[in-house]
Amino acid sequence: MLNVRLFDITTLLFGVASVNYVTALYGKKETIARIGTWICIAAAVVSTAAIGVRWAESYRMGIGRIPVTNLYESLVFFAWSVNLFYLAVEWKYKNRTLGAFVIPIAFGTMLFAWTNESSIQPLVPALQSYWLHAHVITCFVGYAAFAVSAGVAVMYLMKAKREERKLTGGVVALFPSTKILDDLIYKAIIWGFPFLTAGIITGAAWANYAWGTYWSWDPKETWSLIVWLVYAAFLHARVTRGWHGRRAAILSIVGFLATLFCYLGVNLVLSGLHSYGGA
Amino acid sequence: MAEGKRNESLMDRVWKFFISLKLAIFVIIVLAIISIIGTIIEQNQPLEKYRQLYSDGTIRVLEGLGLFDMYHSWWFLLLLVLFTVNLICCTVDRLPRVVKVVRNPKTTLDGNLEKTLGLVDRWKRKGELKALAATYQEALGGAFARPRVTENEGTLHLYAEKGVISRFGVYVTHLSIIIIFLGAIIGNVFGFKGYANIVEGQSASVIPTRGGTNHVDLGFAVRCNKFWVEYYPNGQPKEYSSDLSVIENGREVLRKTIEVNDPLQYKGVWFYQSSYGPAGASTVTVAVRDPDGGGGETVTLSPGRKKEIAGYGTISAVDYQGNFQGLGPALLVVLEKPGNQPAQFWLLKSYPEFDRQRRDSRYLSFAGLNEIFYTGLQVAKDPGVNIVWVGCTLMVVGIMIAFFLSHQRLWIRLSRGGDGRVEVVLAGSTNKNRLVFEKKFEKIQADMKAVKA
Numbered sequence: 001m002l003n004v005r006l007f008d009i010t011t012l013l014f015g016v017a018s019v020n021y022v023t024a025l026y027g028k029k030e031t032i033a034r035i036g037t038w039i040c041i042a043a044a045v046v047s048t049a050a051i052g053v054r055w056a057e058s059y060r061m062g063i064g065r066i067p068v069t070n071l072y073e074s075l076v077f078f079a080w081s082v083n084l085f086y087l088a089v090e091w092k093y094k095n096r097t098l099g100a101f102v103i104p105i106a107f108g109t110m111l112f113a114w115t116n117e118s119s120i121q122p123l124v125p126a127l128q129s130y131w132l133h134a135h136v137i138t139c140f141v142g143y144a145a146f147a148v149s150a151g152v153a154v155m156y157l158m159k160a161k162r163e164e165r166k167l168t169g170g171v172v173a174l175f176p177s178t179k180i181l182d183d184l185i186y187k188a189i190i191w192g193f194p195f196l197t198a199g200i201i202t203g204a205a206w207a208n209y210a211w212g213t214y215w216s217w218d219p220k221e222t223w224s225l226i227v228w229l230v231y232a233a234f235l236h237a238r239v240t241r242g243w244h245g246r247r248a249a250i251l252s253i254v255g256f257l258a259t260l261f262c263y264l265g266v267n268l269v270l271s272g273l274h275s276y277g278g279a
Numbered sequence: 280m281a282e283g284k285r286n287e288s289l290m291d292r293v294w295k296f297f298i299s300l301k302l303a304i305f306v307i308i309v310l311a312i313i314s315i316i317g318t319i320i321e322q323n324q325p326l327e328k329y330r331q332l333y334s335d336g337t338i339r340v341l342e343g344l345g346l347f348d349m350y351h352s353w354w355f356l357l358l359l360v361l362f363t364v365n366l367i368c369c370t371v372d373r374l375p376r377v378v379k380v381v382r383n384p385k386t387t388l389d390g391n392l393e394k395t396l397g398l399v400d401r402w403k404r405k406g407e408l409k410a411l412a413a414t415y416q417e418a419l420g421g422a423f424a425r426p427r428v429t430e431n432e433g434t435l436h437l438y439a440e441k442g443v444i445s446r447f448g449v450y451v452t453h454l455s456i457i458i459i460f461l462g463a464i465i466g467n468v469f470g471f472k473g474y475a476n477i478v479e480g481q482s483a484s485v486i487p488t489r490g491g492t493n494h495v496d497l498g499f500a501v502r503c504n505k506f507w508v509e510y511y512p513n514g515q516p517k518e519y520s521s522d523l524s525v526i527e528n529g530r531e532v533l534r535k536t537i538e539v540n541d542p543l544q545y546k547g548v549w550f551y552q553s554s555y556g557p558a559g560a561s562t563v564t565v566a567v568r569d570p571d572g573g574g575g576e577t578v579t580l581s582p583g584r585k586k587e588i589a590g591y592g593t594i595s596a597v598d599y600q601g602n603f604q605g606l607g608p609a610l611l612v613v614l615e616k617p618g619n620q621p622a623q624f625w626l627l628k629s630y631p632e633f634d635r636q637r638r639d640s641r642y643l644s645f646a647g648l649n650e651i652f653y654t655g656l657q658v659a660k661d662p663g664v665n666i667v668w669v670g671c672t673l674m675v676v677g678i679m680i681a682f683f684l685s686h687q688r689l690w691i692r693l694s695r696g697g698d699g700r701v702e703v704v705l706a707g708s709t710n711k712n713r714l715v716f717e718k719k720f721e722k723i724q725a726d727m728k729a730v731k732a
Binding site for chain 1: 300301303304307308310311314315317318319322350463472511512513515516517518519538539540542549551552553657658659661664667668671674675678679682683714
């Protein structure tokens, strides 16, 4: 299928871009990082086209639906969101060192997608709803923001540690200042948090419309609440003295690990209503 | 006296405990960690299931701790109560102060305030105080927000602000959580959740709730006229549908075909397509025809029952297959003709003329399987649900206000300097998004300096 071919190209592009960003970081070559940016833009174009093609192909098969309904599709959509969110941040902050910490997440996600069944399957009755669109899109914008935040948090911890030891130079010299990194961790989360909130709410509204219960403590719901609580703790911690910086960065990483578990772990490890686990 | 004071200080300490942000962070993190348990131990499963997973001793411990239904256990609810009390206390403690600050803004820029502000600029220019104030009022109104002017001992102060509402975002969000809890409580107390299996052609008006331990009389009946499943070409189910009628006082008042994701609602009670199953024995229809094309009759066969066909023999249906050797639905029949050995052969639904090959006086065709289903309906009434949605909407709005708006304030102070010129001081502050505001401040700075008298 053409869409899968295009997604494979996207995977390759993310791989090359990851190598570019990391090489640029250690070799201190801005040009290589700039090429990385262009590769990411190309990946954005190709993956957007791939999603469009896949969508169109599903209609041609007579089972038309938005391509975000099984593990493969959700993974490529996650990578797509992470890439776009990253490009927006890079453009705003004019710093390409973030790429070495975020684009590998997109690359890893695409590699994982590549090992999964990629054919277009028709929708089970439970997923045939317009809520699907709102629910999936809001959730994934949130996840992407949290991924970027966690990538920046790793950078913060690296830089803060080196500064603590009063060391200069090294790769962290290219990073933005710890103040900007700390701010960026927060900024990404305040983008992610309302989207996650909206994602949980649209999920609840959908559950209520499909089953008559907006909250049933199923593992996916509970984990989404856990993620929400971790970021709520982060947001409150930031206005408390002594919780800036290191602790906030750690909370951001913990939040993203919880996000990953909510997104993948619940389906692969636990049981529940989100059906792509068996795929 | 002394005792009164000690009491007060104890009260004070309790109050301080409940309004502290540390408690909030602690409760939030504990809620997050504790919630994990219920996703590892499957909740509300039958005892047999737990027996397969745990030893009897473990089951007793887990049961005693309420861990098989932990989200409704007393200690989890207690934690939620603590969370809510903390939320309310924080609001009661902080909101009046915010209201006060918002209602009585600091409209004059005195020396003390000036020292606390990060963004301050000063310059001098010629002109008359009042006229300059009017000019700046106009200019600031265009560039930011219309300022109010206060005169204080010969000094003129201009004050303008934007985004006051951002101070309330956090309270809107906190209030929304309480509203959601309220909606959930109302739903739990005044609503019900039940389940009804209705066989095609039958109806139900009393719904078992709480896993069958209770019943709710709807005051009307729901009849399932028909249930059916549609399939994709690959055999995967495409849609489950039930044709339902609401019958009140013996009259049909509403009829709707529900599907998964498309429920029926009557008098606040919702009916959701949830499951289905076979209800009793199915029948099959077989057509009996003359090979010359003449005549013919159809007979309905029940499992295990023989049926007599006048002037031919008796037939019975013994097996059915949904897809017989890739040829589609097929029926295995036994034909007994007087004086002959019983004959057993398949009839194919997709090939109605197939049985002509027997070259007999009659040939049979399989017209169809008449399955009888029951439809499984989730039945729910939740008078609190709309309150929950109000809370949810407020939550998103509150979060947006809290994160994306900021309370920005600008002051201009005009005073006559020793040299006869007017000293202008411009100062600004914001409670959030400092970097964005700094850029804005720079622009306003340039605008104010360039303004013509």
